[in-house]
Amino acid sequence: MKRQTIERLKHIYLHAYIIFWILIAIFPVIWIVSMSLNPVNVLRPTTLQIIPKNATLEAYIKVLTRPYEAYPVPFVKLLFNSLFVAGGTALLSVALASTAAYAFSRFRFPGREIGLLGFIVTQMLPATATLAPLFVILTLLHIRNTLYGLIVAYASGSVPFAIWNLKGYFDTVPKELEEAALVDGCDRHQAFTKIILPLSIPAIAVTFLFGFMNGWMEWMLAWTFLTKPTNFTLAMTLYNMQGQWNTPWSQFAAFSIIISLPVMVVWFLLQKYIISGLTLGAVKG
């Protein structure tokens, strides 16, 4: 056999392999799209037609015009609330975690080890366990029934992981870089903001994304804390479509697709930072 043919076969095999896995990965998405177009609310159709019989966009129109059944909150308001909460959670997590992680990474101080371990413990508690204390604390602060309260609650869940994540990354940034900066006349603060932070953009982007996703998708704390429909988020209203027995699956599917779009946008925006190189060739030679 010629080498070319072997190469070609290899290519065909590789492509077949990749296409197979891609198909498996996108199958659920196709299923959801198909469900959202179905005029009959069927969760598990027994035959799979990507475009079902009498396909209609009615479900999309319905959820966009009245996402929360019981109260006329405009979709845009819910979108704004969600972006506010998710963005707020992400920013607060990054702000708190990057400074804390820097301290944990660079300084030796009493309680350092215990502090780090303590964060792991809070991570191990299921979200429901922190629900009651969060409820009490936020009520005492008079922010329970607000979006700010929600941001604080979500950040309290995502900060520990973010600190570990960022600390691990800061550890890989050579100390020499900072020392050089300090010798050149930077103070600690400048070394952190001008050297460490720009170098850590990939890790910060990941932390931001985690915080954003956390705030975007969460509904359990939100349903426990909030009582004003004008404060509701997209994830809450999506979850609310699920009835005790009956769920309008077409609308549920349509709304899930709509909700996933902003996350995709954020992901694409952050992607280049996540991929871009680590220390950008800082300590060559």
Place this chain on the structure above:
Amino acid sequence: MKKVLVAVLMVAMVATLFAGCKPKAQPVTLTIWHSWSGSELDVLNEAIAEYNKQHPEVTINQLQVPFDQLKNKYQTEAAAGGGPDILVGPADWIGDFTKANLITPLDSYFDSTFLADYVKGALDQVKYKGKMMAFPESTECVALIYNKSLVPNLPKDTNELITLVDSISKGDTYGMVYNSGFYFTAGYFFAAGMKLFDDNYNAVVNQGNGGVLALTFLKKLASDPHFIVANDYGKADSMFKEGKAAMIINGPWAVGDYTKALGDKVGVAPMPAFADTGNPFAPFVNTKDFFVNANINDTQKKAAVDFIKFMVSKDIEQKFFEKAKHIPSNTKVDTSSDPIIAGFLEQMKTGVPMPIAPEMGAVWDPMQTAIDSVLAGKATPQDAINTAQKTIQDKINAMRGQ
């Protein structure tokens, strides 16, 4: 500070002046939490609007909460001293709420002439330790829902059911999809003679052979290729809607969607009797109820009860029945127009009220495990029911701190 005081006094004086000439009702704001959706929600909104016409001084705020978050949300808020004035939920929440002192006993608000119009079974269910802890709005139970174009005649007992199903199944159309969840199968456990509790709410599920009989029966259905027996609500639901299953067991809440998918082919009848004992299918009968928050003051409580009385009046319950297929707790409601509801009412006659004691919470998972393990062939009916008995009793003991 002084200015404020003066202003307040002035307002108070002016107010008393006016109060003298025209008695005006104090404005009241009531909050109601519920998980009603679709046509139920429409009826609720209509009812609120109508109530406002009669009582312009009352503002009613309703909040829809997903069903599986509602209990938790209410418990958290009410335990912290807050929460809505009125809550809508199933009777099996009564045990937990009463224990934690989150709801108000309602006996003093309803007299016997008022209560005389309501289904006795429903009123019995909301009684806990001798006190009426909620007011029933509607009742529900599961029954046989069938596709009239696929089922030629209704089976009287389970033997007839099996022969019928075998004769009407063909190709990818199944005779019956049976949800094996304990809520849906309980009717046969009770028909077989099983009891859940003794008088002191200790578990007795393995006494007698009821549990074994029922589990053996379910296993027999599961091994018949013309039945689909699975604890899978979505699958059963989809198959029936697509006309690929001739019969299904489900409750009144599902009928709206089924008629949307199948039109007037949908019929409802009692489930066939249990052939081994000859007893009728005895499903759990549950009520949807109005609860009144224990944290609110007496004026609020009175206002809340007044609204509840309006909600369970003949007119409003008639609307809930006609538009949302609620089975009314008010006996004055005319249900004769609807053969579907008549089917559920017929089934209800042989039903048993779902226990509202907190001990009931210990039953669901172990019984489900028993059913699942027998259907999966991992345990014999006898072993499964013995394990269930032990797990339930352990849970009950743990609940009592023993």
